[in-house]
Amino acid sequence: MSIYRSHVLVCGGTGCTSSGSEKLVEAFLEQLKLHQLDKEISVVKTGCFGLCAEGPVVIVYPEGTFYARVKQEDVTEIVREHLLKGRIVRHLVYHEHEEGAQNHLSLNDIEFYKHQTRVALRNCGVIDPENIDEYIAFDGYKALGKALGEMSPQQVIDLLKESGLRGRGGGGFPTGLKWQLCAKTVSDKKYVICNADEGDPGAFMDRSVLEGDPHAVLEAMAINGYAIGSDEGYIYVRAEYPIAVKRLQIAIGQARNYGLLGKNILGMGFNFDVHIRLGAGAFVCGEETALMTSIEGKRGEPTPKPPYPAEVGLFGKPSNINNVETLANIPQILIKGPEWFRSMGTQRSPGTKVFALGGKINNTGLVEVPMGTPLSKVIYDIGGGIPNSKRFKAVQTGGPSGGCIPESLIDVPIEYDSLVQIGSMMGSGGMIVMDEDNCMVDIARFFLDFTVDESCGKCTPCRVGTRRMLEILNRIVSGKGEEEDLEKLDILCESIKDTALCGLGQTAPNPVLSTLRYFRDEYEAHIREKRCPAHHCKDLLHLEITDKCRGCTACSRVCPVGAITGEARSQHHIDVDKCIKCDSCFNKCHFDAIIKV
Amino acid sequence: MKSLSELEQIRKQTLERIQMRKEDRENEARVVVGMATCGIAAGARPVMMAFVTEASRRKLSNVTVSQTGCIGTCRFEPMADVFLPDQEKVTYVNLDEQKARRIVAEHIVNGKPVYEYTITAAMGVNTRGNEQ
Structure with a gap:
């Protein structure tokens, strides 16, 4: 067994594999051989490093240099500059999202890792899992x-x-x-x-x-x-x-x-x-x-x-x-x-917990923090906040069995009991972040759609009850909601919770219950005003062109159904009946002249 | 495998090989070899390999050998800096494989810098910084 002076660790998790990390391993081996470095430097395929948003990830030890989004053609440069001459390839090193953030040359300086405590993940991204x-x-x-x-x-x-x-x-x-x-x-x-x-x-x-x-x-x-x-x-x-x-x-x-x-x-x-x-x-x-x-x-x-x-x-x-x-x-x-x-975490929830961060967040990936860490720390310090300077709205924990936690409760410590208290649950650790563009009624509908699909059909409350709930939610998001719907939802939620056979059914109403609790105003806006406050539900919104329009014709050219008319250099107009709300014009407009109402 | 001692043996052997990935590396000694164009041209690669193989031969799992770029004194290449815990950095110049092996033995293992190979010796300056 010979000692190598440097180890190149390439992430072989599912995320990085799908963005081509296997090819990187081959490329490294080939380049190292070319420069006769294959006896000095070893290439190891490891498990997930956690920062999946920046994959494929490559880490070079002993320096601990963290290369992100490495492409096959970058390998030549890393081998020639870093491994042969010892010059870290700075432009390929991961840099954080905040403005003015420095390129961090070592793994341990990165915000994403600094606040984490790795117990269950201690070997992930460090050892070769096949050895x-x-x-x-x-x-x-x-x-x-x-x-x-x-x-x-x-x-x-x-x-x-x-x-x-x-x-x-x-x-x-x-x-x-x-x-x-x-x-x-x-x-x-x-x-x-x-x-x-x-x-x-x-x-x-x-x-x-x-x-x-x-x-x-x-x-x-x-x-x-x-x-x-x-x-x-x-x-x-x-x-x-x-x-x-x-x-x-x-x-x-x-x-x-x-x-x-x-x-x-x-x-x-x-x-x-x-x-x-x-x-x-x-x-x-x-x-x-x-x-x-x-x-x-x-x-x-x-x-x-x-x-x-x-x-x-x-x-x-x-x-x-x-x-x-x-x-x-x-x-x-x-x-x-x-x-x-017991020295980690809280009195009633010792240790650490792994979370899969997803949704509207900069650092999509896998994090492990001590129990009792406030949600805000996970989302802002580790997760790097919300992309495109949007506003944070809620975070969903616990998957289809959990609930949505609103902004007002974002400093709640993450532990089993405190999450249950605020109507969510720890669940297995999925954490989906939502911003101002997410409609909370639609989120509840999404999770219910999932449980209806996955219900095994053995007990009636789950098989029939969740389906009735989904029908009501579908009605609400399409603008056909009625005043009594909220009360019906409340009753259905409680009875399914009490009577379903297994955990799947008993917890299925949680996404609805928690959104009803914290975002009742959104439900009411859908039902009473036929309006989606997040401008998400397609049936409840239409697009309009304001007088900011310069008549550049970009929107009318991109419209797939020819719903936009107007002379060049004068304000255009959208035919609401023809419009399919595909958002193409909204995204194309350079003058912010198109609004959703 | 039939016993705990065999397990322990595998642990020790493999750890030597992958120690550098551990977070809490203890008493780490670091050798940094100048590997810019000037260094490579002057023969830095065999020197670096000499550090690696000598450390590996002596089973020094706490030694990492890494590279750096040109620090401007190209006439002294091949050069290497040795960092030991609680000791000041020592810069060695005009190295070859023989010298590298001696540095591992005397400096890294026994903690005594090889004065005659240092930059201070080469520039004719003694350790107190006075002209000799």
Whole structure:
């Protein structure tokens, strides 16, 4: 094993792969060979670095130089200037969005990373996920060794309980308690399950952990098996995550080769193995009972609880289900101790949480912050604020089960209980930012559209109730809303919440409830004034040309339906009946003469 | 793999190789080699490789070797700066592979700068800055 003087890390996450990072790896290898540097410098494909908006991302160590939006043709320059001559290619280095911001030559100076604490993501973008040795180098499988060698199963559970770790998949159930319940049940066979069926629109935390650090999940599952007395584990992962699946397969193969999975692990008499099951993309299969029926090969439908999986789970046997991010925290809690974990986050929500930032925000990507961090810090300091100097309106957390948080509550600390209090929830960690152009009624409609699509149809409140709600919302956004609609929505929301079978249905009304609570005026404007305050709902707006018009004819030439008429050098006019509201003229006008009313 | 000690062995071996990516690098020694046109022309590349291979041969995982551009004293190339924690920067000049290896042994490992290769020696100035 030779030592390289420099490492070129190319992001191999899904985001960067789709913008061509695989080609970059090839180009680097080729260029390094050309300059006879291939013995001095290694090229490593890693997991996600988090700053997906700036991908493909390349980091050069030891300097930690952060190159963003690297194109294939830039590789020659980086190799020739930086790697051969040691001159950092400044114009390719990532620079922040604020005006006057400096180019940052090192990773650690960047605002996006400065405010983050990486626990679950600690290895993402640092190690080669397809190389078990690199995971081991950064203390990998040390926690498993410690658990098997020095601790009793009960001690492992006690330690987890003491750490206060709560489930990162959404509900926030204490992980130690969950393990305890399953450990207590007596059975000849038990199962460990990893829930990697990440289905919230816009969420990709678990995918990134699996792609960047798959061994952390395997190690935690083995520890879980030891603690509850199980020798078999399943990872239920979406088939839509091909890179994650591939890296998991490689990781399982390598761990078996090293004897870290299989029979007599580390010579300590403990057996544990892991299988992968691919989900076909049904949202409801992220619900634990539906997930288990799906693994069994049946239609993915939830069953009532109790019995809980800890008593009757997969194949009728006691099972313990944890989400990917929860598992990724566990090896480090074992190594560094519960006090270390409690030193981060808040009293009731210790540790950190990963969020997928999306929507109207500059730094789209993956961030990990201590619990209790105010939302505003995530959105402005890390996320870099709202693009095009628009105004922030709301942030949606928790996906289709969560709610919208308005600007007035943006300083609320992020933790399980405080988010529930303001009508949203932590969820798995999707965070969608909305600006003044987003119509909140339409947002609620979007999420409901999703739940209606994904409802499995087993219970009536969810199957029929959500559909009725969607019909009402569709009516409102198309300008046919009636005064009683709001009251009907309120009643429907409450009864679905109380009566639906599983979590999917029970939380489905949340996007509507929270927008009704904080943006009721927008609903009322749609219904009473037939007006969309955000100028978003097409049925409720029309375009007009004001006297700012210089008669340049740009709009009439771009109009696809010939709705704009007027002489050159005189004010034009839009025929409202012909107009299809495609916004082409609005975007084309150089004089801001076209307005939406 | 049948034991914890084997695991530990893999950990140590691989860490040597990828140490530079760790955030909390402890007691890091840094060697910066001048690799502008002047440096390369004067033979900086073999010098840099000598630093790398010597550090790797001695299993010094806390040493990073990086490059820099021209600092203007091209007549002294190949040049290198050595930074040790809690020590002032030492600039070496007119290097070759032999000298690089000696610098690793005496300066980086044992903490004693090789005075005769330093820029101060080359310019005929002693360490206190007086003319000799």
